[in-house]
Amino acid sequence: MNWYAIRTIYRFEMARARRTLLQSIVSPVLSTSLYFVVFGGAIGSRITQIDGVSYGAFIVPGLIMLMLLTQSVSNASFAIFFPKFSGTIYELLSAPVSHFEIVLGYVGAAATKSIILGLLILGTASLFVPLTIAHPLWMVLFLALTAVTFSLLGFIIGIWADNFEKLQLVPLLVITPLTFLGGTFYAIDMLPPLWQTVTLANPVVYLVSGFRWSFFGSADVSVAASVAMILLFLTACLGIVAWIFRTGYRIRP
Amino acid sequence: MTDTPTASQPTAAVKSPAAHEAPIIQIDGLDKTYASGYQALKSIDLEIQRGEIFALLGPNGAGKTTLISIICGLVNPTGGRVIADGHDIVHDYRAARATIGLVPQELTSEAFETVWNTVSFSRGLFGKPPDPAHIERVLRDLALWDKRNNKLITLSGGMKRRVLIAKALAHEPRILFLDEPTAGVDVELRRDMWNVVRRLRESGVTIILTTHYIEEAEEMADRIGVISHGEIILVREKQALMRQLGRKELMLQLATPLAALPEALAGRGLTLDDAGRQLVYTYDAQQDATGIAELLRAVDAAGLEVTDLQTRQSSLEDIFVGLVKEH
Known part of the structure; x- marks a missing residue:
């Protein structure tokens, strides 16, 4: 293993986040906090409890998930897209690093940033709404697995995208709608019966449900299904990344 | 920080006498056909001797950059074999790439990084432990020491080119590829660059440069290879070439x-x-x-x-x- 290379890529990416602190940390934390204030504080006080949890607290896991998915994808996709765009990727390709090491550096850094963001938002949320975490270990596991999986997805998008528009396409047109419709703001059983069935096709439902279970002990779908869904996603992403490197897709003709 | 070493101090590893005879790069039957069907290289055979400056000459689109890109790992070969300092570039890519430094044709850089950081980054990426003394030596040799805390975006084109050379030298390679090192560089800087390259050779680094400026090959090279339409059509000592055909x-x-x-x-x-x-x-x-x-x-x-x-x-x-x- 070329540990120096992994560390170098990881540090470089973390330094980029520090350089752009407003954009990479402050902005997501602030925008997510606005949801707490509006939906949790203002509107939430008029909404009855869901499964014995106040609405303000109920939306916290879903909002963290929303931020986790979008930030992981955009962080990791930009990290690999930009060197491709600017041409500096030549150095990465000419370096004695394996594909696994490249992914470890980039995805590791993107996932770390997302996890830090998730914890910051959790901390911010606890200032506005009373929060308890029923299964802290599971909470951390869901957080970490989701961050890693969606950073991998971001890495794939960054390799695939050959312009800035494509880079934004998946986060804006796929991930955000799926998250909003994935039970971030409501419990599945609040939907009409038909939509309850349709919504089960949305993978984000399983992520939000599992994560929410780790907080409040109640879930829309079984915890096992949530874990299985994350692992399925993770495996699929790893498979695609392996294929990308084996074929040199869009990076090594 | 250590005292300033001079350019004449070897930055490359010490050469073993036994290795003198073996070429540092051996290319056998190298083919490249791109997915589009374009055949960029046609069964290239070439040997680069240890410690020489080899100039690869050819018109635009002849295959110079493809050849370099394959040896450096940017492009996958379709067929054939390349051995760099005793290591197969595909099967033993780690060892092979660790001995190679590449200065690309395009001036690409992380605009908001400082000179020091970007050069240190290169060293780490190539798996070498941090060595501030070496980075300092490289920066001083390339007259970049005063600019070490400057962001790359603030540097002139010539300075950026030097930064790319510094990045390529950060991991102490034995082989340095310079792809069109003086393209778009004014006359004075070009002479400057040539001096840099000569000093590098003196320090034991083997240098392969591509150019379509004949003047550059004439000025610098020990041997010259001419590539045209993906084929090496001639490899000769520069002096012999001049004598024979001049x-x-x-x-x-x-x-x-x-x-x-x-x-x-x-x-x-x-x-x-x-x-x-x-x-x-x-x-x-x-x-x-x-x-x-x-x-x-x-x-x-x-x-x-x-x-x-x-x-x-x-x-x-x-x-x-x-x-x-x-x-």
Whole structure:
């Protein structure tokens, strides 16, 4: 293993986040906090409890998930897209690093940033709404697995995208709608019966449900299904990344 | 920080005497056909000797950059084999790439990084432990030390080119590829760059440069390879190439124009220019008997008055243009 290379890529990416602190940390934390204030504080006080949890607290896991998915994808996709765009990727390709090491550096850094963001938002949320975490270990596991999986997805998008528009396409047109419709703001059983069935096709439902279970002990779908869904996603992403490197897709003709 | 070492100190690993004979890069039957079907390289065979400056010459689109890109790992070969310092570039890519540094043609850089950080980044990426003394040495050698805390975006084109060289040298490579090192660089900087490259060679680094400036190859190279349409059409020592193909011309300016070459001078390989004011004699400067002395005597005996004379050596450019045309 070329540990120096992994560390170098990881540090470089973390330094980029520090350089752009407003954009990479402050902005997501602030925008997510606005949801707490509006939906949790203002509107939430008029909404009855869901499964014995106040609405303000109920939306916290879903909002963290929303931020986790979008930030992981955009962080990791930009990290690999930009060197491709600017041409500096030549150095990465000419370096004695394996594909696994490249992914470890980039995805590791993107996932770390997302996890830090998730914890910051959790901390911010606890200032506005009373929060308890029923299964802290599971909470951390869901957080970490989701961050890693969606950073991998971001890495794939960054390799695939050959312009800035494509880079934004998946986060804006796929991930955000799926998250909003994935039970971030409501419990599945609040939907009409038909939509309850349709919504089960949305993978984000399983992520939000599992994560929410780790907080409040109640879930829309079984915890096992949530874990299985994350692992399925993770495996699929790893498979695609392996294929990308084996074929040199869009990076090594 | 340590004291400033000089450029003459080896930055590359010490060469073992036994390794002298073996070429540092051995290319056998290298093929590249891109997905589009375009065949960029056709069964290239080439050996680069340890410690030399090898210039790869060729017109645009000849395959120079593809060849370099394969050796450095940016492009996958379709067929054939490349051994770099004893390591197969595909099967043993870690060891092979660790010995190679690449300075790309395009001036690409992380705009908001500082010089120091970007050069240190390169060293880490190549798996070397941090060594501030080495980075300092490289930056000083390339006259970048004063700029070490500058962001790359604030540097001039010439400075950026040096930063790319510094990045390529950060991991102490034994082989350095320079892809069009002086493209778009003004004359003064070009001379500067040549000096940098010569100092590197003195420190034991093998240098392969591509260029389509003949002047550059003529000035720097020990050996020259000419590539055209994906094939190496010639590899020769520069001096031998110049000797073999280079011809010299002696031009005599006449005081009074001639209508035709005087009979007394016929059969000496002389030609008269259209205006009748200049006699041109072509000869091989490497031979002992160039025939110049006799010629001058004969010209004098023929009663011609010479007002001026000059000689011209045909350049690599003349040779190169001829070669590529032939092919």
